[in-house]
Amino acid sequence: MDDSAPRRTVPIKLAVPQERRGDLHQTKTQFLHCTNCTSEWAWRYDDYCITSKNKAENALYDELREETNLTANLVQKGIRRAIEAVDAGVEKLKKGEKTSQPKFDSWSVVYDKRSATFNADHATLSTPNGRVTCEYVLPPEDEREDTPFGRYYESDDWDASSATLQYGEQDDTFYLHVTLKNPDYEVDGTERQESESRDDTTENGVVLGVDLNVTGAFAVTSTGEFIGSADYLTHKRDQYEQRRKRLQQTGTRSAHLTIQSIGSRFSDWSLDWLHNRANDLIAEAQDADVDGIIFENLDHIRENIADGSKFQQWAYAKFVELVKYKVESTTLFVDTVNPAYTSQRCSHCGFTHEDNRDDKEFKCQSCGYEVNADYNAAKNIANRYCGYIHRGQKSRGGWAASQLALKSGTLNVNGDYTPAELLG
Structure with missing residues (x-):
């Protein structure tokens, strides 16, 4: 094939x-x-x-x-x-x-x-x-x-x-x-010719939406890929914290040196784990043949876990930083969107309501669409970015609104077709 x-x-x-x-x-x-x-x-x-x-x-x-x-x-x-x-x-x-x-x-x-x-x-x-x-x-x-x-x-x-x-x-x-x-599948000859004549820019960009999580899968993409386990990462952090607290209670110089040693080892392990997850995400983006990777902005992530662990905030920020660094050697780009209500919005019909989501389960109260909640959010992140470009914001990939939109709509990376009149 x-x-x-x-x-x-x-x-x-x-x-x-x-x-x-x-x-x-x-x-x-x-x-x-x-x-x-x-x-x-x-x-x-x-x-x-x-x-x-x-x-x-x-x-x-x-x-x-x-x-x-x-x-x-x-x-x-x-x-x-x-x-x-x-x-x-x-x-x-x-x-x-x-x-x-x-x-x-x-x-x-x-x-x-x-x-x-x-x-x-x-x-x-x-x-x-x-x-x-x-x-x-x-x-x-x-x-x-x-x-x-x-x-x-x-x-x-x-x-x-x-x-x-x-x-x-x-x-x-x-x-x-x-x-x-x-x-x-064949690209329409007329559209191909138009695309190739537009100042080396791409008429139709395809993006991969990524939803980052505190529980369940660490990262979920709009192609339905579940990357890493946030629960496992938290578990490893908890193990380190429990041992650190026991050593602090001992209060000896030896215990203090041990705390420094295990802290350094855990830091190295965490960074290596995030490197590997970043590689997994980039591999998925390349397999899906997309142009860009879209995250929710980090301010929103920090707000979501404001009452949680500083380690989690660091992990997500470091993960996005690693992905940005790694894509510099590829044709991919990284951008962000404000993900407000992406967890409550139905990626199938657009209906938004807080009752649509129950932990990791998503069921639209309007159309009945059922899907993994994080996967639904990832699709919404990708669709929102497409909407930004359609309304005139220029993408990191160099697309203008007229170059992103198809004649009759937009096809996102998951294959979800959106008519042009719904993108505005």
């Missing part, structure tokens, strides 16, 4: 049999073992890093097959994911930028058609203990037409090519983020 074909990512909630849930967790553990072993082998400070997927597979495949019970395809996927990350790191080193060995700890497993089958109402996923059949949790058939699942997954024009399996710790739920491609 043509890699240049347009892509859409459709997140699908899975109903996994209770007796097979452990198999999926085991798959994740062994998949991350493959990626981290490959990264450690390929990342060589004193010599040169290995960025050839063939070399890595020849050197590591047999060993990793013996160490895990994964199928051949999943082992290969793990190796290749790590080599892609190492290759990106090498490019940074060539430009004199600071980076470190890629590390993988987010809950995710990459599947393609050799290790998974994508059916109308279920998927089968390869695990160390055979395939697991997972039913899709879907809205009623008559309500799917205006959802990403109905527009793309059920369309004959779009083909499911791969998927990333993820797990939500807070709601104890598995999600399959299916990537679909349309190989027959």
Whole structure:
């Protein structure tokens, strides 16, 4: 399939049999073992890093097959994911930028058609203990037409090519983020010609909205990607604080030195964790072929957690700072919007009400649209940015209003079509 074909990512909630849930967790553990072993082998400070997927597979495949019970395809996927990350790191080193060995700890497993089958109402996923059949949790058939699942997954024009399996710790739920491609899509010749003649600017920009969170997933994108665990980050911080307080109560010089030591180690760990999550986000932006990454502005984030931890405020500010720094070597840009009411607004119909959201669940009181609340907010962040540009604000990508709008509307990164009259 043509890699240049347009892509859409459709997140699908899975109903996994209770007796097979452990198999999926085991798959994740062994998949991350493959990626981290490959990264450690390929990342060589004193010599040169290995960025050839063939070399890595020849050197590591047999060993990793013996160490895990994964199928051949999943082992290969793990190796290749790590080599892609190492290759990106090498490019940074060539430009004199600071980076470190890629590390993988987010809950995710990459599947393609050799290790998974994508059916109308279920998927089968390869695990160390055979395939697991997972039913899709879907809205009623008559309500799917205006959802990403109905527009793309059920369309004959779009083909499911791969998927990333993820797990939500807070709601104890598995999600399959299916990537679909349309190989027959062609840009209208007239629009292409107009775009190429406009002073090297882009007529139609595509952006990725990002919602940052104190609980649940650390960052959720408008493509339905759930990155990192805010709960895990908080847990690690709490562990450090508890130990620090115990040592303070001791009051000895030795205890004071130990506090300094563990503080330094936790600081290094936190920064490394945020670096890896920033890499995950940029990889998602590049996979989705977007032009810009849009965050909620930091003032709003600080207000949201004003009564919470200063560490959380630092973590979100540092995360955005890292993303801004890392995109300097890419064609991406970073911008922000005021996210007021993005958590209460329905990304499907626009109805805004505080009763729409209940913790991590979102159900529109007007149209009945149900979706993960953070995913809904991420889509609203992207849509709000598109609205800003439509009303005349110039984007960081250099777009003017006339260059962003399509003839009949705007298509955001999640594939949600917005008629032009609704953008103003």
